[in-house]
Amino acid sequence: MKKTDILIIGSGIAGLFFAIKIAKKRPDLSIAIMTKDKVKNSNTQLAQGGIAVVTDCIKDSFEQHIADTLQSGGGLCDEEIVKMVIHQAPERLKELIDIGVSFDKNKSGIWNLGLEGGHSQHRILHHKDISGAEIEKNLIETIKQLSNITVLEDHLVIDVDTKKSNGKMRCTGAFYCDKINKKVKYIRTKTVVLSTGGCGQIFKNTTNPEIATGDGIAIASRAGAVIKDMQYIQFHPTALYEEDKNPFFLISEAVRGFGAHIVNENQKRFIFKDDIRGELATRDIVSQAISKEIETSGKQYVYLDCRHLDFAEFYRHFPSITDYCKTIGLHPERDLIPIVPVAHYQCGGISVNKKSQTNIKNLYAIGECSRTGLHGKNRLASNSLLEALVFAHQASDHIGRTIDDLSFSSKKSLLKFDEPLxxxxxxxxxxxxxxxxxxxxxxxxxxxxxxxxxxxxxxxxxxxxxxxxxxxxxxxxxxxxxxxxxxxxxxxxxxxxxxxxxxxxxx
CATH class of the missing domain: 1.20.58 (Methane Monooxygenase Hydroxylase; Chain G, domain 1)
Structure with missing residues (x-):
């Protein structure tokens, strides 16, 4: 493939949802998804908790979800962006359900909504504790049915190509490694959408898979895009401690929402010393409290205590977490689970506007690699999948209306291609x-x-x-x-x- 109308880099929820939206809106366009590993390997695949959406307008409201998000963000959220994302949530949720994504319901057929740290109401839709895998599976199946989308696995993008036009830089193509054929190649495109995920592998202890090496941020930075708020790295407070493990196994925020306690070596709860919400405080507060306790005690970890919970119900909600614990000899119904805070999510990234545009013409960013203004200093739990959906929609809407005004660059690169890798x-x-x-x-x-x-x-x-x-x-x-x-x-x-x-x- 030497050219494509739209090049999507990355295959998590943001990139795949965008691809589906734009492919259906504009079946006349050619769309390529490049992913450096297999298409299913992404942070989305590992997401346990779910997606935060106001569905119960009697107990909950958009205003409460907005307030929770703003409070979690520590004064750095863009309020207009927060309102846009949360008000769009029900419509984006319906689109997921329409392609076959299933979320848990109770015996009465009503959404079985979860509660997570920082949320004032139960509003997390989930599929057991494998919500990301359920979403990713259905997105991939839908992609396969759309003939104008080409998925290129084992294609690692090196850099995007830019040129100056009317005094402004614009994106014209990309250099990439075809890892299968061991070649370095070039592709021309009208528009590039970065959806490359996070950078957790920069840290020793992280929940992020090995592919999370910050590629999109680096690519955008070298192209001259504005990068903002990368000092705000969110540490998840409850990763299962295993010595010399990378990545760490995540224990969902929803486990604490279900009623689990965080205790120290003496089996005493201690989070309340830092916040009256205790275990249901936001991730930054819980992580800091755990870090202080570890430093004071000299121990390597604290514990998650699930022993007082209804285990049959616990297992129905968290089968993959329970099963993983058992593979290493831990039984949540009778054992304390060792936990530590680990790098989990970047709240900053490539600066974009409401349309997902960067300051480089024809270069867009969506998902975790972008900085939209939603999260501020600290992401509210389960807002990230929602953000990905909304900004994928925003990008698809804008690109669908404007791409006909764009043309392929005639620029020829001086680099030698097909170099052995x-x-x-x-x-x-x-x-x-x-x-x-x-x-x-x-x-x-x-x-x-x-x-x-x-x-x-x-x-x-x-x-x-x-x-x-x-x-x-x-x-x-x-x-x-x-x-x-x-x-x-x-x-x-x-x-x-x-x-x-x-x-x-x-x-």
Whole structure:
């Protein structure tokens, strides 16, 4: 494939939902989805909790969901964006249901709504504790039925191509690695939609899969897109502790909504010292409380206590969590479950407007890689799947109305394509990746005013990888991913530095 009308990079809920929307709206357009692994491998696939939508207008309301989101975001949410997303939620939910996505109901046929931290009402629609897998499965099945969509697995995008037009940069194509045929290639396109997910692999302890290396942020940054609020990395408070595990197994927020307690070594609840909501406080507050308890106790973890719950009902709600615990010898009905906070979700990202547009013409961003203004400093649980749906809709609506005004670029690249793709030096990158993960984990746990050492080390790592590229004169998938991780790590540290200086000068 040498050109396509629309190139989607990434295959989570945002990218797939966008592809379906635009393919149905404009069957005359050619659409390509490039994903660096298999199409089903994404953060969406791992999402347990569900999607936050106001469906019970007697007990709940849009106003309450808006208020909960604003409170969770710590004063940094864009209120107009919050209102837009939450008011659109029922319509986007209906579209999911229309393609076959199933959400749990009670015996009376009413939605079995879950409660999660930061929510004032039960409003989380879920499919047991595998909501993401249920959504992803149905999206993929729908994609297969649309003839104008081509899915390209094992295609790792290196960078988008841009050119200046009427004084403004616009996106014209992309360079990518065909990992199957070991080739570096180029594709021309009218529009690029980044839906590449998060960057959790920058940290030693994370729930994110190995593919979450911040590719979209790095690609957009190199193209000149604005990146905002990357200092706000959300740590999930309840990941199952297993020594030397990466990624960690997530224990859904909904488990605490179901009634589980967080206890210390002495089996005492302690979150109430930090917030009257206890275990149902927002993720940032619960994570900070756990971190303080771990530091005070000198232990490596605290515990999730499910022993007082109705286990038959618990298992019906959380079969995959229960089954996973049992594979490592833990039985939630009688054992305390060791937990730690781990890197889970980036609240910042590629800055976009209501139409999902970046400041680069023809370049859009949706899903976790984007910074929409919804989350602020801290994401409200189960708002992310909703955000992905709404901004995929916004992008599809805008692109569907404007793409006819665009044309393919006639620009020819001077780069040599079809270069063999080498996969060597794996141990070298494994060790560098471990060092970066350890360094960034320590940085987030011990932020101070001395940012120079970590920035210098990131820069020296970058020079080492560039040096290897020039020495070998070959591109490898590990080199691309690690370069992206370094780019995003530097942005995170620099934006933390800016935040720290702003806080100092505000006094």
């Amino acid at each position: 080498m996969d060597r030096d794996s141990n070298y990158f494994v060790e560098l990746k471990k060092e970066l993960q350890t360094m960034m984990t320590f940085f987030f746990a011990n932020k101070d005013s001395d940012f120079a050492p970590i920035l210098n080390r990131i820069e020296s790592m970058k020079m080492a990888t560039v040096g290897l590229l020039f020495k070998k004169q070959k591109i490898t998938t590990q080199l691309i991913e690690f370069t992206n991780m370094l780019t995003v790590a530097k942005i995170i540290v620099e934006q933390n530095k800016t935040e720290a200086l702003k806080n100092v000068t505000s006094y």
